[in-house]
Amino acid sequence: MTSDRPKTFNLVEISDVHYSIGGRDIFKGLTLEIPRGKITAIMGPSGTGKTTLLRLITGQIRPSRGKVWVDGQDVSRLSRQELYLLRQQIGMLFQNGALLTDLSVFENVAFPVREHTDLPEALIRHLVLTKLQAVGLRGAHRLMPHELSGGMARRVALARAMVRDPDLLIYDEPFAGLDPISMGVILRLLRKVNDALGITSIVVSHDVDEIALVADHSYILAGGKVVASGSPKALKNDQSALVRQFMNGLPDGPVPFHYPAPDYYSDLLD
Amino acid sequence: MSNTIVKMLSDTLAGFGAATWFFFRILGQLPQALLRPRLIVHQVHNAGALSLVIIMTCGLFVGMVLGLQGFDMLARFGSESALGSAAALALVKELGPVVAALLFAGRAGTALASEIGLMRATDQLVAMEVMAVDPFRYVVAPRFLGGIIALPLLTMIFIAIGIFGVQLIGVQQLGVDQGTFWSQMRGSVEIEDIMEGLIKGCVFGVACSLIAVYEGFTAAPTAEGVGRATTRTVVNSAVMTLILDYMITAIML
Numbered sequence: 001m002t003s004d005r006p007k008t009f010n011l012v013e014i015s016d017v018h019y020s021i022g023g024r025d026i027f028k029g030l031t032l033e034i035p036r037g038k039i040t041a042i043m044g045p046s047g048t049g050k051t052t053l054l055r056l057i058t059g060q061i062r063p064s065r066g067k068v069w070v071d072g073q074d075v076s077r078l079s080r081q082e083l084y085l086l087r088q089q090i091g092m093l094f095q096n097g098a099l100l101t102d103l104s105v106f107e108n109v110a111f112p113v114r115e116h117t118d119l120p121e122a123l124i125r126h127l128v129l130t131k132l133q134a135v136g137l138r139g140a141h142r143l144m145p146h147e148l149s150g151g152m153a154r155r156v157a158l159a160r161a162m163v164r165d166p167d168l169l170i171y172d173e174p175f176a177g178l179d180p181i182s183m184g185v186i187l188r189l190l191r192k193v194n195d196a197l198g199i200t201s202i203v204v205s206h207d208v209d210e211i212a213l214v215a216d217h218s219y220i221l222a223g224g225k226v227v228a229s230g231s232p233k234a235l236k237n238d239q240s241a242l243v244r245q246f247m248n249g250l251p252d253g254p255v256p257f258h259y260p261a262p263d264y265y266s267d268l269l270d
Numbered sequence: 271m272s273n274t275i276v277k278m279l280s281d282t283l284a285g286f287g288a289a290t291w292f293f294f295r296i297l298g299q300l301p302q303a304l305l306r307p308r309l310i311v312h313q314v315h316n317a318g319a320l321s322l323v324i325i326m327t328c329g330l331f332v333g334m335v336l337g338l339q340g341f342d343m344l345a346r347f348g349s350e351s352a353l354g355s356a357a358a359l360a361l362v363k364e365l366g367p368v369v370a371a372l373l374f375a376g377r378a379g380t381a382l383a384s385e386i387g388l389m390r391a392t393d394q395l396v397a398m399e400v401m402a403v404d405p406f407r408y409v410v411a412p413r414f415l416g417g418i419i420a421l422p423l424l425t426m427i428f429i430a431i432g433i434f435g436v437q438l439i440g441v442q443q444l445g446v447d448q449g450t451f452w453s454q455m456r457g458s459v460e461i462e463d464i465m466e467g468l469i470k471g472c473v474f475g476v477a478c479s480l481i482a483v484y485e486g487f488t489a490a491p492t493a494e495g496v497g498r499a500t501t502r503t504v505v506n507s508a509v510m511t512l513i514l515d516y517m518i519t520a521i522m523l
């Protein structure tokens with residue numbers, strides 16, 4: 001990042017993080033590292049706290065115990081101003097896009113540029129149209145967000161996340177419910193952006209096959225901890241029951257398919 | 271029983287505390303927000319244009335009712351000629367600011383609350399936060415400022431059209447002398463009366479705008495959450511307006 005601090009090998013380090021919300025412990029001693037310049041996948045069943053982890057990394061919430069380091073800074077100790085400075089180096093793709101509904105596609109992508117720089121209009125136009133071209137939606141730059149399909153909205157959101165060439169790009173469930181074209185666009189861009197610009201990427205997903213195509217390294221979370229990690233290939237060959245259940249999409253295993261419930265038959269007969 | 275009362279009281283107090291904190295957060299962003307007059311002008315236009323037609327319609331009818339009732343009441347004392355000053359004072363000091371504020375809360379206030387609540391529900395506010403853009407500066411402060419500029423303007427429009435309505439009934443229909451009507455009005459409405467109306471318009475503007483942006487911003491991120499926020503905007507704005515109206519009147523009389 002821009003600072004004069006020495007560059008740490010890992011852009012993000014999570015060490016022994018505990019966090020609970022609504023009386024539930026989401027993390028119980030989570031520890032993981034995100035190396036610079038790589039694509040790291042965070043996988044895990046729904047509701048394990050993947051989005052919560054991203055909220056910790058971007059400083060929206062603070063851990064009750066443990067540390068979150070981003071670019072050598074302890075996120076929970078930053079002032080609002082320092083946090084905003086750090087976030088300027090982070091691009092995030094939200095699951096539903098989270099485009100600003102009162103701005104056109106063009107203005108949505110231009111938004112972070114306008115807010116943080118004083119670039120001349122011609123340059124902004126150039127920047128925005130190149131990013132929109134990259135996601136295949138240059139022709140849609142005049143549309144309003146409500147005129148876009150879900151997949152298109154997410155591609156615009158990706159263009160917005162990339163527009164200031166961040167050092168860290170975070171994708172929350174980028175493949176969930178996408179049409180094949182948008183899926184292809186995002187998969188290709190993810191790899192290309194990462195390699196060409198030397199960006200660090202964090203991809204949260206439970207789409208095992210797509211992740212295997214792009215990720216350098218994966219973590220599997222369950223029960224508030226990392227339960228397995230390694231390259232997607234290594235995980236595919238992992239013999240532990242939990243990893244096999246998750247990677248092969250088996251309904252029951254160490255992670256129960258059913259939410260805890262009383263006995264089925266007695267419940268029906270009640 | 272006493273437990274529920276204590277809980278209600280403490281909830282109300284907590285609400286006031288949170289709203290006050292919210293107010294100072296907005297004040298902190300005002301200088302930054304003022305640097306973007308475009309956003310504010312847009313919001314004045316938004317809030318103003320939304321309420322303009324309803325303010326004008328209601329102003330006219332309130333004025334006409336005032337003409338009928340005022341004439342009837344004054345005729346009992348044989349002083350119909352005082353209609354101009356009586357109606358104008360009522361409109362400038364009370365009816366104008368209060369009714370305009372209630373209409374503003376119902377039209378522009380609910381629109382503000384649901385718009386901001388929907389932004390919350392669709393992650394737009396979080397997205398701004400993560401893009402290092404303070405939603406207080408970009409979303410809340412301009413809408414708040416737009417509201418507090420728009421309401422005094424709307425109040426003046428309401429009063430002007432209301433007086434026109436009084437005149438329409440009193441002079442055109444019931445036959446009060448045109449010259450007396452206007453000269454009585456000019457003679458009795460003091461600059462302090464107009465100040466009182468203006469101060470009320472400004473204070474109600476702050477209260478109603480603050481309630482609207484606060485309810486929207488703190489709405490639960492669901493469909494019901496947004497619905498509740500809009501309802502509470504109307505109810506709280508109306509109650510606050512009437513309480514503040516009493517307090518300002520008591521101080522200024």
Ligand SMILES: Nc1ncnc2c1ncn2[C@@H]1O[C@H](COP(=O)(O)OP(=O)(O)O)[C@@H](O)[C@H]1O
Pocket residue numbers: 021022026045046047048049050051052053
């Ligand atoms: N505001 C909240 N109040 C209570 N529980 C929450 C809240 N937000 C998230 N949770 C709970 O935290 C858990 C983790 O959520 P999340 O991080 O969104 O999961 P994931 O992204 O892995 O699907 C979920 O079980 C969810 O029910």
Ligand SMILES: [Mg+2]
Pocket residue numbers: 050051052172173
């Ligand atoms: Mg999630």
